[in-house]
Amino acid sequence: MNADPKSSCSETTEGEPTATMTPMPVWLVALMVSLLFLSAWYFDLYGGWFESKVFSPYVSVADVQRFQPKTGGIADTVARGKKLFADNCAVCHMETGVGNPANGCPPLIDSEWVKSPTATRIAMLISKGLSGPITVNGKVYNTGVMLAVGDSLPGSEAEKAEKIAAIATYVRFQFGKITVETKTAQVQAVRESIKDRTANFTEEELLKAEP
Numbered sequence: 001m002n003a004d005p006k007s008s009c010s011e012t013t014e015g016e017p018t019a020t021m022t023p024m025p026v027w028l029v030a031l032m033v034s035l036l037f038l039s040a041w042y043f044d045l046y047g048g049w050f051e052s053k054v055f056s057p058y059v060s061v062a063d064v065q066r067f068q069p070k071t072g073g074i075a076d077t078v079a080r081g082k083k084l085f086a087d088n089c090a091v092c093h094m095e096t097g098v099g100n101p102a103n104g105c106p107p108l109i110d111s112e113w114v115k116s117p118t119a120t121r122i123a124m125l126i127s128k129g130l131s132g133p134i135t136v137n138g139k140v141y142n143t144g145v146m147l148a149v150g151d152s153l154p155g156s157e158a159e160k161a162e163k164i165a166a167i168a169t170y171v172r173f174q175f176g177k178i179t180v181e182t183k184t185a186q187v188q189a190v191r192e193s194i195k196d197r198t199a200n201f202t203e204e205e206l207l208k209a210e211p
């Protein structure tokens, strides 16, 4: 009736767990290696290799501004030309470009001399001035004389050309709706071809130049 104490004791001893080395499954090793490979690959692609431009790109506001794209384009030249126009042309042609018929100053708004395909004629007349009759929008103006405003601009020849180019860009943009910038090099070439001239231009002469 009583169980044999010896046998039950020995059964318990046999059931005791034992610590043995179990080899790691191959699939787990493969998974870890591929994860390591993938993360190294990802870091290589997107990590920037701890490059300071990536991890601490800017140290100040000035630094940020240095990397902003420059405004550039026609807008800067138009703004510069607007100021030069106010200083050198508006006294006769008015800031609004309507001209002043009382003084024989023709309008610039929609003028064919302003809107011409190239800026050659306007560069010529700004440089050396204009006298004699001139037809603008079908109306003849013959009582005023435009002085050689361009030649008398302050600065070296290169500076004059740059200023005339900015004025021409502004006038053509503002009063002729032309969005092409007049380049300094173009004005320099025009001025080089007329550099020995002292007299004002006439309408007849301007019409012989490229439109």
Ligand code: HEC
Residues within 6 Å of the ligand: 085, 088, 089, 090, 091, 092, 093, 103, 104, 105, 106, 107, 108, 111, 112, 113, 114, 122, 125, 126, 130, 131, 132, 133, 134, 136, 141, 142, 143, 144, 145, 146, 147, 149, 150, 167, 171
């Ligand atoms: C002293 C007054 C005066 C100033 C300053 C002056 N102009 Fe004129 N401008 C005239 C007169 C007058 C005429 C017409 C001349 C003529 O009848 O032959 C004229 C003609 C013109 C024309 C051709 C006709 C037309 O209306 O399209 C243009 C373009 C022009 N001027 C642009 C300018 C620009 C740009 C400036 C400044 C760089 C300027 N002028 C400065 C008086 C002036």
